[in-house]
Amino acid sequence: MTNREDEQHRYQDADGERLVQEYRLDATLDKVWRAISIQEFRQQWLPDLDLASPIPLRMVEGREVHYVMREHCPPYLESEVALRIDAATNGGTVLTIVQTVCVPTAAANDDSITFICAA
Amino acid sequence: MNESDIFKALSDPTRRQIFDKLAQGSQHASALREGMSISQSAMSQHLAVLRQAGLVIEERQGRFVHYEVSSEGIGAVAGWLEKYRAYWPARIDALKTLLKDMDQ
Numbered sequence: 001m002t003n004r005e006d007e008q009h010r011y012q013d014a015d016g017e018r019l020v021q022e023y024r025l026d027a028t029l030d031k032v033w034r035a036i037s038i039q040e041f042r043q044q045w046l047p048d049l050d051l052a053s054p055i056p057l058r059m060v061e062g063r064e065v066h067y068v069m070r071e072h073c074p075p076y077l078e079s080e081v082a083l084r085i086d087a088a089t090n091g092g093t094v095l096t097i098v099q100t101v102c103v104p105t106a107a108a109n110d111d112s113i114t115f116i117c118a119a
Numbered sequence: 120m121n122e123s124d125i126f127k128a129l130s131d132p133t134r135r136q137i138f139d140k141l142a143q144g145s146q147h148a149s150a151l152r153e154g155m156s157i158s159q160s161a162m163s164q165h166l167a168v169l170r171q172a173g174l175v176i177e178e179r180q181g182r183f184v185h186y187e188v189s190s191e192g193i194g195a196v197a198g199w200l201e202k203y204r205a206y207w208p209a210r211i212d213a214l215k216t217l218l219k220d221m222d223q
Contacts, residue, residue: 019200023211027218035217045213069203077126077199095211099203 019099025092029062029085032093036083037065052078069099121172125195128172133157134165138174138188145187 035041052070059065064084082098169175174192178185
């Protein structure tokens with residue numbers, strides 16, 4: 001049985017208040033994009049329960065999507081996670097996960113929430 | 120030590136920069152400002168927030184004020200990171216399963 005960690009993580013680092021992980025996926029860029037950006041697919045591997053909102057915070061079409069994670073217990077800490085995809089050399093896809101601490105601020109008059117996040 | 124205060128304190132990019140600098144080695148207030156374009160009073164304010172959150176400890180040494188990161192603060196951040204470091208692999212396994220199913 002191979003060491004799963006070596007095989008799947010090419011690079012993993014916690015940098016101060018930031019977590020970075022890379023994963024190789026055996027699927028096309030287009031398919032992975034759908035799996036990470038379309039709610040119907042995304043919730044099957046990243047549950048709504050773990051997110052502050054099922055709607056992405058930010059999106060760069062075909063490249064990157066950002067969500068806000070929220071813990072299940074007090075103080076319900078929130079963090080921003082960026083999911084970025086790049087083509088891998090052999091036709092697969094590299095998914096990079098970058099997670100940073102983040103505190104939400106509710107905008108005064110509208111329904112949307114603005115987040116202040118450490119870059 | 121309030122975890123929520125810690126993350127509020129660290130969600131400001133300038134305070135993160137100050138915290139990171141101190142994590143590399145404790146310093147006096149004036150040395151800390153080197154290379155940063157913020158005023159003395161802004162620096163004081165940021166340091167006050169960091170101290171209140173328990174992330175930074177202030178100590179008077181004669182004429183100087185000396186700052187260092189607290190081990191409890193570093194521990195709280197490390198614990199949070201550790202939890203999420205262990206969280207993602209299982210999510211990715213589920214993603215791989217989904218990607219296979221999406222073939223059909």
